Amino acid sequence: MLKKIYKDFKNGLWKENPIIVLVIGMCPTLAVTNTVENGLAMGIATSFVLISSEIVISLFKKLIPNNVRIPSFILIIATFVTFTDYFLKAFFPDIAASLSLFIPLIVVNCLILGRQEAFASKNPTSRAIADALGMGIGFTWVLVLLSAVRELFGMGSIFGIGILGSWYEPMVIMVLPAGAFLSLGILVGIMNMIKRRGN
Amino acid sequence: MDTKISKLVVTLSVIGIISAIALSFVYQWTTPFIEKHQLEARKQAVRSVLPEAEEFQEKIINGITFFEGFDSSQKRIGVAMIAKGPGYQNIIEVMIGVNLEKDYIFGIDVLSHEETPGLGARITGQQYRKNYQNKPFGDYNVVKRTPQNDLEVEAISGATISSRSVAKIVQDAVKKINEAYGGGV
Amino acid sequence: MEEFRVVLLVFISTVLINNFILVKFLGICPFLGVSKQVETAFSMGLATTFVMTLTAAATWLINTYILEALNLPFLRYVSFIIVIASLVQFVEMFIRKSSPVLYKALGIFLPLITTNCAILGLALLIPLNGYNFITSVVFGLGAGIGFTLAIVLMAGLRETLEFGDVPETLQGVPITLILAGLMAMAFMGFSGLISI
Numbered sequence: 403m404l405k406k407i408y409k410d411f412k413n414g415l416w417k418e419n420p421i422i423v424l425v426i427g428m429c430p431t432l433a434v435t436n437t438v439e440n441g442l443a444m445g446i447a448t449s450f451v452l453i454s455s456e457i458v459i460s461l462f463k464k465l466i467p468n469n470v471r472i473p474s475f476i477l478i479i480a481t482f483v484t485f486t487d488y489f490l491k492a493f494f495p496d497i498a499a500s501l502s503l504f505i506p507l508i509v510v511n512c513l514i515l516g517r518q519e520a521f522a523s524k525n526p527t528s529r530a531i532a533d534a535l536g537m538g539i540g541f542t543w544v545l546v547l548l549s550a551v552r553e554l555f556g557m558g559s560i561f562g563i564g565i566l567g568s569w570y571e572p573m574v575i576m577v578l579p580a581g582a583f584l585s586l587g588i589l590v591g592i593m594n595m596i597k598r599r600g601n
Numbered sequence: 602m603d604t605k606i607s608k609l610v611v612t613l614s615v616i617g618i619i620s621a622i623a624l625s626f627v628y629q630w631t632t633p634f635i636e637k638h639q640l641e642a643r644k645q646a647v648r649s650v651l652p653e654a655e656e657f658q659e660k661i662i663n664g665i666t667f668f669e670g671f672d673s674s675q676k677r678i679g680v681a682m683i684a685k686g687p688g689y690q691n692i693i694e695v696m697i698g699v700n701l702e703k704d705y706i707f708g709i710d711v712l713s714h715e716e717t718p719g720l721g722a723r724i725t726g727q728q729y730r731k732n733y734q735n736k737p738f739g740d741y742n743v744v745k746r747t748p749q750n751d752l753e754v755e756a757i758s759g760a761t762i763s764s765r766s767v768a769k770i771v772q773d774a775v776k777k778i779n780e781a782y783g784g785g786v
Numbered sequence: 787m788e789e790f791r792v793v794l795l796v797f798i799s800t801v802l803i804n805n806f807i808l809v810k811f812l813g814i815c816p817f818l819g820v821s822k823q824v825e826t827a828f829s830m831g832l833a834t835t836f837v838m839t840l841t842a843a844a845t846w847l848i849n850t851y852i853l854e855a856l857n858l859p860f861l862r863y864v865s866f867i868i869v870i871a872s873l874v875q876f877v878e879m880f881i882r883k884s885s886p887v888l889y890k891a892l893g894i895f896l897p898l899i900t901t902n903c904a905i906l907g908l909a910l911l912i913p914l915n916g917y918n919f920i921t922s923v924v925f926g927l928g929a930g931i932g933f934t935l936a937i938v939l940m941a942g943l944r945e946t947l948e949f950g951d952v953p954e955t956l957q958g959v960p961i962t963l964i965l966a967g968l969m970a971m972a973f974m975g976f977s978g979l980i981s982i
Binding site: 467474 | 605608609612613616617620623624627628630631632633634638642715717721747758759
Binding site: 425426428430433466472473476477480481483484487488503506507509510511515521562575578579580581582583584586587588590591592594595598 | 907
């Protein structure tokens with residue numbers, strides 16, 4: 403059992419990484435990764451919603467009839483997202499302001515609904531927690547890596563602290579929409595290469 | 602079939618009701634904090650554009666709310682207002698504080714915006730806002746170099762539209778303040 | 787006249803300047819997933835435009851006459867997603883009954899639209915922007931057309947790319963993302979076109 407749980411956890415980190423391998427949840431991945439702070443906050447918020455809804459859904463999976471499965475999942479997810487939104491607005495107003503629209507959009511992040519459908523609705527709670535943790539961390543680390551690359555080249559800083567001195571002329575394109583697509587494309591390409599080497 | 606449909610409806614309704622009840626508690630719990638932040642942010646904004654004022658009073662003229670700032674001897678030293686206008690992506694909200702005796706702007710503060718992070722979003726930064734410190738009233742010119750006269754505003758590199766939008770909002774707000782307070786009062 | 791001007795500007799700005807996919811990052815999943823062929827991309831765009839316009843109208847009414855009138859802002863996300871899901875279901879049933887041809891073209895895309903974040907994003911942007919009813923509907927229509935434009939252009943590029951010699955590492959998702967980046971750069975050129 404423990405071995406299984408560990409396997410579920412490890413799954414999301416690399417082998418079935420939501421962003422690099424499954425290519426889901428792309429909207430927040432591209433939109434909020436202009437600074438490391440935003441990327442990290444988005445990763446944590448998404449992971450929280452993912453973990454809470456996987457727990458609830460795996461606990462009550464037997465009570466939910468099959469034909470209203472998806473609407474029920476979406477309702478539960480939307481509830482947790484609203485909670486997260488109000489919580490951030492109340493206690494971390496700056497983060498809430500900079501992520502603005504993309505907190506409510508966690509509702510339709512395909513990653514969350516996808517995991518409920520593929521995992522939480524079929525497996526015991528303990529394994530669902532492991533899966534959610536793995537997927538959440540897998541999602542977060544790619545967000546942080548991508549945002550670090552974009553912030554470093556786009557603004558010459560990490561976490562808002564200047565790393566590259568004043569000699570560095572920031573490549574503003576990196577923090578713009580175009581830079582998001584380009585850097586994620588190159589990042590996924592590099593990951594593909596590493597993967598192929600590994601095989 | 603009927604029992605099945607009723608079961609579906611019941612399941613969804615139960616989830617919906619539980620969710621609504623839970624969220625109404627969350628709403629009640631967090632609202633005071635959210636309102637406190639908003640009030641605090643507003644006070645902070647008034648203070649940052651009327652730095653010498655000790656007390657504030659709200660006053661509504663022509664349907665616009667103005668914040669009048671008084672110093673310790675109850676003398677009115679300036680007036681602030683919140684102005685809104687279109688930016689690059691969406692509406693920008695700016696607080697502006699002016700000295701009515703000498704016809705210049707004390708300073709501005711950007712309250713809310715949706716400009717591009719890292720570019721247009723730098724309208725909130727000290728470097729851009731400094732443009733408006735102790736600035737005489739008038740029609741502003743946004744330039745892409747160091748300003749050479751009092752009516753020029755230095756644009757943020759890569760965010761000329763945002764820079765221009767704020768200049769326009771400030772310019773219009775000053776006119777509204779002048780209208781409400783009758784010019785040289 | 788002033789009203790008309792605002793509506794027109796909202797329309798142009800949503801189609802080109804604040805394009806949902808290339809500037810606002812809304813609706814990336816179908817943009818990457820359903821952009822292999824121009825024909826299917828166009829059908830997807832059409833279905834999305836249809837749902838978006840209806841969503842804009844429906845959520846505006848609900849937000850104004852229920853959520854704001856009864857002071858229930860905390861139910862916004864939950865109620866919007868229910869409205870969208872039911873709307874998609876309804877549209878699917880309606881098209882299946884009324885036009886089998888159209889159903890054949892759009893059918894498989896309709897269920898996917900519920901989790902297209904462009905739709906919920908649209909519903910959430912309307913109260914944020916404070917649009918009135920007509921402007922909201924035009925905003926929805928513009929967002930849909932902008933979405934269709936981006937996804938069809940992308941499909942055109944990818945069809946041509948079939949014959950290109952793409953490095954093995956970049957095949958699939960990476961090259962699509964890089965293409966999208968180049969398109970986003972091209973769309974940046976529109977940003978000075980008009981000021982809202």
